[in-house]
Amino acid sequence: MKVYDKLVRDKIPAIIEADGKSCDVVIASKEEMGELLEKKLMEEVNEYLEDKNLEELADVMEVLFGLANHLGYSQEELMEKRRKKFEERGGFKEGIVLKGVR
DSSP: OOOOOSOOOTTHHHHHHHTTOOOOOOOOOHHHHHHHHHHHHHHHHHHHHHHOOHHHHHHHHHHHHHHHHHTTOOHHHHHHHHHHHHHHHOOSSSOOOOOOOO
């Protein structure tokens, strides 16, 4: 048996079983979830940095939604906070690099 010992998406066990395989899973406690989600975020960010594609960006976003949920926020609240910050401070589309302030 290949050992993973990592947080996976909710449907992964069913997908594995539909493929004719079996898997061992446990449900993380609320206390464990924060650390597991942070590890998953690092994993997904590293995969994005390696592959630089939309699928990996979507995985990063899904982990961010999971972290928001863990902290008691909805996806909508996270997206609304993002929108407000965008309106107030802008995004990162123009490539502005702040070199210093006098």
